[in-house]
Structure formats: structure tokens, C-alpha cells
Amino acid sequence: MKPIALITGATSGIGKATAILLAKNNYKLILTGRRKERLIDLQERIKSESDADVFILNFDIRIKKDTERAIEGLPENWKDIDVLVNNAGLAAGFSPIQEGDINDWESMIDTNVKGLLYISRIISPMMIKKGSGHIINISSIAGIETYPNGNVYCASKHAVQSLTKGMRLDLLKYGIKVSSICPGAVETEFSVVRFKGDRNKAKQVYNGFTPLMAEDVAETVLFAVTRPKHVNIDDLLIMPTAQAFSRDFNRE
Ligand code: NDP
């Protein structure tokens, strides 16, 4: 029987690349996100490229009721989730703390921390019941270091790091794996979202060096989920060769 992976935030970037790669590696997929058209397009693409079954769930992970309803409403044969990739997330804004937009702060905390918790709270008991499972939290170099103007985004990813450790400890006795994957700069829609649609500003983030691609991070997810039963990848930091730590770049 094919394992089932649920990937949050599969409409773009790392989540989408992970969906495509896991589909090619024998996984059935539950894909989530707010942009329904994109989920449908991805479902059709995956079905045409591989024989993977894809179930789409369209909801906003910040809304607890909608998240619960979506997962509880899954058909019984889709509830046997083997892998949860907690990927949905964003940075909103890039301001010093004294000028930060509180709506941006709430959106990051609600998505990156509370949304991750809502879905993990529903799926971890399902994994305990079936006696196995793997939760992969997409964290960040921002969960390890804090950089100027990164304040709340970095805090949200530090929370993801701490929650990964907490989950690992609490789920240890049930044999459930928990991993954190921490990428440096990946060129996705991340910076376009951070800079509120300003594509020129977003492009400048990756000027003069080769950033990671979403597919590079997807490869690390595949690596983590394909380790033998006795091996858990606790924490994996993946950086562009031209980026050391959060602020040091070798730009041309
Ligand atoms: P993208 O902006 O390309 O993708 C973000 C995904 O998250 C989208 O599919 C989006 O779907 C989903 N998402 C955002 N908000 C919500 C919400 N409220 N409800 C449901 N889904 C939501 O960025 P990335 O692929 O780069 O980001 C993926 C993860 O990787 C994030 O957690 C990010 O913090 C992390 N990361 C990114 C790095 C980078 O440099 N790009 C580096 C390190 C970590 P939709 O809008 O359709 O809802």
C-alpha cells in the first residue's frame, strides 16, 4: 500500500516541489492551501506525470475550525496519514520592531505557529493510533538565527524549532518521527509575499548569487522520509553555497 503524505502550503514553492517529488516516489498526497485553482492545476499535473492519487483540501490554516473540518472530513481511506509536512508559512514585512505592522505579526504567528499547531494537534493522535508516522516541520535559518528586521518572522521560526523538539520528546514513546528542515534563502514566492507583491524588491534578495531552489529542499524532505525505521533526521540545515549564516552572502 502506498504511504500517504499531507503537505500544507502546496500551491507554491517548497510545498509544491515536495508534492511533485513525493508523487514520483510512490506517495499518495493530500495537498492543502488557500488558492484552490492552483491546487486543482497541481493535482492535474501530478496525475498526468505519475500514477499518484491526489486529494486536495482548500482551507486557511489560520482558521482552527476550517482546519479541523478539512481533516476530519477526509474520507476514511485518506485518514491513514504517514507523513505530515508542515510547510505552509510566510514572512510578512521587513521592518524594525518599532515600525512593525501588527497585522503582519499576527498573520505570521497565526500561520507559522498556530496553524502548524492546529494541524499537528489533529494528525498526531491519528499517527499514535496507527503506531507510526513522521512529522516534518519546515523551519528556517531564521529559526536558528535572528537578523535585523526579521524580528517576528525569526521568532515564529524559533518557535517551530522549539515545537519540533517538544513534539520529538512527546511522541518519542510512540515511535513517531519528528524532523525539522531549516533552509537558507530559497527563491520561491516567499520574498514577493514578504514585500507585498513588490517583485523588484523580492528579486534583489537573490541578486548576485545562486539561491536554493524549492526542489533542493524537496530533496531533503524525501531524504528524511526515506530513512530506515530506526533513523530520524532531527534537524537539517541546508544553505546555498553562497550563503553562510543568515546575513553573509558571496555575491558577484
Ligand atoms: P511560498 O510563498 O512560495 O509558499 C508558501 C505556501 O504557504 C503557499 O503554498 C501558501 O498557499 C501557503 N500558505 C501561506 N499562508 C497560508 C494560510 N494562511 N493557509 C494555508 N496555506 C498558507 O514560500 P516558500 O515555499 O518559500 O515557503 C514555504 C515554507 O518554507 C514557509 O514555512 C517558509 O517560512 C519556509 N522557508 C522559506 C524559505 C525561503 O527562503 N523561501 C527559507 C526557509 C524556510 P496559499 O497562499 O495558496 O494559501
Ligand code: 8X3
Ligand atoms: C526564509 C529564510 O533568511 O529569508 O526563512 O529568513 S530568510
